[in-house]
Amino acid sequence: MVDDSIWKVCVANKHDRSDSHFTLARSVETDMTKHYWMQEEHHAFREAVARLFREEFEPNRQRYTEAGVVDREFWSKAAEIGVLGASVPETHGGLGLSRHFDVVTYLQQALVGDTGWGFAVHNIATHYVAAYGTEFQKARWLPQLANGDLIAAIAMSEPAAGSDLKGVKTRAVADGETWVINGTKTFITNGGSADLLLLVAKTDPAKGSRGVSLMMVETCDLEGYQVGRKLDKLGMRRNDTAELFFEDVRIPASSLLGGEVGQGFYQLMGQLPWERLIIGYTALGSAQCALELTLDYVKQRKAFGQRIFDFQNTRFKLAEANTKIELLSAFLDQCLEELESGQLTAERAAMAKWWSTEAQCDIIDECLQLHGGYGYMSEYRISELYADARVQKIYGGTNEIMKEVIARSMDDPKKS
Numbered sequence: 001m002v003d004d005s006i007w008k009v010c011v012a013n014k015h016d017r018s019d020s021h022f023t024l025a026r027s028v029e030t031d032m033t034k035h036y037w038m039q040e041e042h043h044a045f046r047e048a049v050a051r052l053f054r055e056e057f058e059p060n061r062q063r064y065t066e067a068g069v070v071d072r073e074f075w076s077k078a079a080e081i082g083v084l085g086a087s088v089p090e091t092h093g094g095l096g097l098s099r100h101f102d103v104v105t106y107l108q109q110a111l112v113g114d115t116g117w118g119f120a121v122h123n124i125a126t127h128y129v130a131a132y133g134t135e136f137q138k139a140r141w142l143p144q145l146a147n148g149d150l151i152a153a154i155a156m157s158e159p160a161a162g163s164d165l166k167g168v169k170t171r172a173v174a175d176g177e178t179w180v181i182n183g184t185k186t187f188i189t190n191g192g193s194a195d196l197l198l199l200v201a202k203t204d205p206a207k208g209s210r211g212v213s214l215m216m217v218e219t220c221d222l223e224g225y226q227v228g229r230k231l232d233k234l235g236m237r238r239n240d241t242a243e244l245f246f247e248d249v250r251i252p253a254s255s256l257l258g259g260e261v262g263q264g265f266y267q268l269m270g271q272l273p274w275e276r277l278i279i280g281y282t283a284l285g286s287a288q289c290a291l292e293l294t295l296d297y298v299k300q301r302k303a304f305g306q307r308i309f310d311f312q313n314t315r316f317k318l319a320e321a322n323t324k325i326e327l328l329s330a331f332l333d334q335c336l337e338e339l340e341s342g343q344l345t346a347e348r349a350a351m352a353k354w355w356s357t358e359a360q361c362d363i364i365d366e367c368l369q370l371h372g373g374y375g376y377m378s379e380y381r382i383s384e385l386y387a388d389a390r391v392q393k394i395y396g397g398t399n400e401i402m403k404e405v406i407a408r409s410m411d412d413p414k415k416s
Helices: 005-012 022-027 040-067 072-080 100-111 119-132 135-147 205-211 264-300 312-340 346-376 381-393 399-411
Strands: 152-155 171-175 178-189 196-202 212-218 225-230 241-252
Touching: 040 072, 040 100, 100 119, 100 264, 100 312, 119 135, 119 152, 119 196, 119 212, 119 264, 135 196, 152 178, 171 196, 178 196, 178 212, 196 264, 205 212, 212 241, 212 264, 264 312, 264 346, 264 381, 312 346, 346 381, 346 399
Parallel strands: 152 196
Antiparallel strands: 171 178, 178 241, 196 212, 225 241
């Protein structure tokens, strides 16, 4: 059982910096000290999350990898220490904290070499409900999303529609007090485990982006709903990813997120900056993990009578990686503050997503190279980091789309 008492006391007393319970948090050695916004309560939360991964995740890492999914028990333990509900309003079962605490979780899980747990998608879906849900919808779903009774997924991508959201073919047709859904989704993280789907559907194809709506779909005993094959991927192998099929699936009229038809595209645009910032922080943590693993390796491994670390090429490559990480950290923290104040623009979020994932892949590639042949072996964590990193440049909007968003804002700021 994860002991979360210290960090909870820190949060409760976050205005009293002299509290004796801060001793453990201050003693923890962590690369997160470089983030200027981190206070004692963040460090204490970080230690609780670190303990969760150390005691509950690491012993089961191989089993989760082989199964291609993380157990529900791990989700429950994450909920116990507040991970799932950190930024959920207190009025709806969460802790009511800022998204800085979510970032602590993203960084910590990446620092231990895992980016494949489905928390990110669950968290993003939760924020959609919190931001756009009716009072009925918030009361129905947020408490269960926070306590782990519900696992959420985002059913957006389709066989012929990835970054092109306007190309979605899945239909939702109003029929009395229900919506009737038909369509197919693919590459859906948490697809096989999800109890609640944030579904992107066309409610009026003739209206283009104004004809897109978001539906909250409860999957339990849902007639006409089918989870397809679990997708075999290059990386993210503990990430439950599946195809989903909808054939005349009926859901209540109250499932329309926000209660207003045609708002889906605008709701998506409003939440994509947070999703892209999550990807950025995941990239940062993964790059930092790769650097630490590589520093440890090159200081122990010898070639031609000296440590690999002592070769100038090695030192230069590591210096470059360390500098990129520092720059990325500063930019992401600035974007996070802009997000919290409602000032993060689409192009700034695109910059964060594009540059962070490119830096992540470049750094991990260089780090694997410094491991030599051993870096290509599955028993070395760097090989998993390498495989997991590649998709970061694809999901959340491809990096080519990110560049288009940035360039469009340079041509006419109003278009961003």
